[in-house]
Amino acid sequence: MATSSSQPVVSVESVRKEYELGGTVTALDGVDLTFEAGSYTAVMGPSGSGKSTLLNLIGALDTPTSGDVVVAGENVAALSEAARAALRGTRIGFIFQTFNLMPRLTAVENVTLPLMFDEWDRSDRRDRAEQLLADVGLGNRLDHLPQELSGGQRQRVAIARALAADPELILADEPTGNVDTETGNEIMSLLRDANNRGNAVLLVTHERRIAEHADRVVNVTDGVIERIEQVDHDTPVAGEQR
Amino acid sequence: MKVGDGVRIAGRSLTGHKLRSALTVVGIVIGIGTVIIFASFGTSVQTDVVGEFEETAASEILVVTGDIGLEPGEGDFGGTPMPGNLDSFALPGLTTHDIGELREVDGVDAVIPRGGIDSAAAVRYEGQAEPHDVIATSPSAFPESNFLNGSSFRQGESGSAVMTEQAAAAYDANISVGDTLTLEFSDEPETVTVAGIVTQARGGLDLFGGFNAEVYVPTDPYYQEYGDTARSAAQGVDQAAYRQATLVAEPDRVTGTQDRVERYFETESDAAAVLEDGVTVQSAADIVDGIESVLDDIIRLVSGIGLLALLVGAFGIANIMLVSVTERTKEIGIMKANGARNREVMGLFLAEAVLLGLAGAVVGIPLGLAVGFGASAYAEVGFTVPYGWVLVATLMGIATGVVSGLYPAWRAARVDPIDALRYE
Incomplete structure (x- = not known):
């Protein structure tokens, strides 16, 4: 449930993440970050900066080498595999660059996926999915397979899916990376709508133009937070334009 | 995830690859079909033979000299008597006196001695x-x-x-x-x-x-x-003696009559005096048991060959499921990102394997029964549906799915969602 309590939806404390890839690679080197409920934050950085690692940790797909990641009040590292899965299914909504829809499920069925794992009744989740697809403008594409939809339409299905369980947090990983600029703008506007309805949004991108849709931009380089900017939506933020 | 949803999603995955799924099912169909063919034909033959024998010989009690191992459970063939020439292993010991005495035993309608000349x-x-x-x-x-x-x-x-x-x-x-x-x-x-x-x-x-x-x-x-002769102890003379005789008992008193006949041979008969091993008294019911036992063994043996075919089918399922897990690595990642627990992923893949096995049973059983029916018609025996074997075959189909799907499903459950989401 999207809440507006004062408790942060995500809190990252002194997080380090190392990988063993022939030698030890430090992807995150002591990161502290807080996301308030209902906030809209972009994490920006070049590839290899550690932003994807941060996303995986916050998305409860991975656990830190040291430090704590607390999502919706749960310390991710302390959860069982099943509890982490439930957290992903009900408290977090994922949006990916490559859409990641199930190829043999229709638009409606893709949207109901998190609800299915949360054991919703079939008719309830169909109603919910139809509503969400109508909200993103796909009310006439309910029973189409992903391959029958354009890239922009697929991403809108993915957004509807991310919103299905009404999670506190939406994680969007380069959501406009595989669509044209105009479609990208539509998608960013849908994310803004979601944020306006109270879902915290965490946007990961390497493009400043996209990052500036958020209220706050966290710049990550070489596994550490370089700086945090507030975005004034009336005038462009300071800093280099890409 | 609810079981119904899991089965539906698993079924969707299978119908997404119709030819591949069908070919995998064929392996199971052959295995289960073979089992059912042999079981149904064997059972039909058994029912027919036993029925015919019981019809003609239900009230007969057979007396054979010597211990020829007619008891069910004895020997490699469950104690079925070998039809043929008794002269080779039985001695003449049933004297004319014995035949006469047997006619007097309570419950005996007729005594039919039999001796080759x-x-x-x-x-x-x-x-x-x-x-x-x-x-x-x-x-x-x-x-x-x-x-x-x-x-x-x-x-x-x-x-x-x-x-x-x-x-x-x-x-x-x-x-x-x-x-x-x-x-x-x-x-x-x-x-x-x-x-x-x-x-x-x-x-x-x-x-x-x-x-x-x-x-x-x-x-x-x-x-x-x-004919042959033996010494009659009771009458003190040599007289004609037989190796076998058939007693026709009153139909509803066969067992009691058989007991009384056995008692006669244990106590006062000439045969007991002449023969070291005494006589074997056997009713049709005993013999039918023997035949049934042999045919059961044969049915089990031949149906076992069908199990080998099923084993081949099981490897087919395991193989295709492993391919499927690799192919659908990304889907596994998507499901995990959307809240699928490891055991739910495992359940989905296991459900697919079980559906394949079950489909094999659903197609293989009627097919096997049809061929068994044809074989029975050709052999001119009445067709009997082997219900026990049908149940066994269904369970085998499911079990094959479970066993062959277990390892691929476990592999699927262990897929790392991060790697899987990146997988192309």
């Missing part, structure tokens, strides 16, 4: 000699319904014989009642008139209908003249 003999008709067995027996061996033509000989009268239709058919010339046969015994030939032609005689040890080419003569006088 001069195994080297040939039977000649119009110049054509055939090596038919000449067997001495009593008129009770020929129930009215067994006669195709004519009637029985009379006990105590020489010069007439009964023959089976198989024996008659062996001659080029047509034999009918009233024709004359020459029994060419080694010392001197005997001439007999054909009194009757029968389908078969009671009291043979041949269990499968006695379709033998045999010529029958009355024990008196022929067996007394040409």
Whole structure:
């Protein structure tokens, strides 16, 4: 449930993440970050900066080498595999660059996926999915397979899916990376709508133009937070334009 | 995730690859079909043979000299008697006195002694000699319904014989009642008139209908003249003695009568005095048990071959499921990102494997029954549906799915969602 309590939806404390890839690679080197409920934050950085690692940790797909990641009040590292899965299914909504829809499920069925794992009744989740697809403008594409939809339409299905369980947090990983600029703008506007309805949004991108849709931009380089900017939506933020 | 949703999603994955799924199912169909074919045909033959035997011989008690291991469970073939020539392993010990005493046992309707005469003999008709067995027996061996033509000989009268239709058919010339046969015994030939032609005689040890080419003569006088003898302890003289006799018991008193017959042989009989091993008393029910036991063994053995085919099918499922797990790595990642627990991922893949196995059973069982039905019709035996085996085959289909799907499903559950989401 999207809440507006004062408790942060995500809190990252002194997080380090190392990988063993022939030698030890430090992807995150002591990161502290807080996301308030209902906030809209972009994490920006070049590839290899550690932003994807941060996303995986916050998305409860991975656990830190040291430090704590607390999502919706749960310390991710302390959860069982099943509890982490439930957290992903009900408290977090994922949006990916490559859409990641199930190829043999229709638009409606893709949207109901998190609800299915949360054991919703079939008719309830169909109603919910139809509503969400109508909200993103796909009310006439309910029973189409992903391959029958354009890239922009697929991403809108993915957004509807991310919103299905009404999670506190939406994680969007380069959501406009595989669509044209105009479609990208539509998608960013849908994310803004979601944020306006109270879902915290965490946007990961390497493009400043996209990052500036958020209220706050966290710049990550070489596994550490370089700086945090507030975005004034009336005038462009300071800093280099890409 | 609810079970119904899991099955639906698993089914969707399978129908997404129709040809591949169908080919995988074919392996299971062959295995289960083979099991059902052999089981249904075997069961049909068993039911038919046992039914026929019970119909004709339900009230018969067979007495054979010596211990020939007719008891069910003895020996490699479950104790089924070997049809054939008793002379090779039984000694003459049932004296004429014993036969007479057995007629007096409570519950015995008739006693049919049976003894071969001069195994080297040939039977000649119009110049054509055939090596038919000449067997001495009593008129009770020929129930009215067994006669195709004519009637029985009379006990105590020489010069007439009964023959089976198989024996008659062996001659080029047509034999009918009233024709004359020459029994060419080694010392001197005997001439007999054909009194009757029968389908078969009671009291043979041949269990499968006695379709033998045999010529029958009355024990008196022929067996007394040409047959074997033994000393009758009760009467103090040597007299004609048989290797086997068939007792016809009152139909509803077979078991009690069999007990009384056994008691006679344990106590006062000549046979007990003559024979080291005594006699074997066997009712049709015992023999039917023996046949059933043998056929059960055969059905199990042959159906076991079907299990091998099923094993091959199981490897087919395992193989295709492993391919499927690799192909759908990304889907696994998507499901995990959307809240799928490891055991739910495992359940989905296991459900696919079980559906494949079940589909194999659903197609294989009717197919096997159809072929079994065809084989039974061809063999001219009544068709019996082996319900037990149908259940076994269904369970085997499911079990095959579970066993062969277990490892691929476990692999699927262990897929790392981060790697999987990045997988192309």
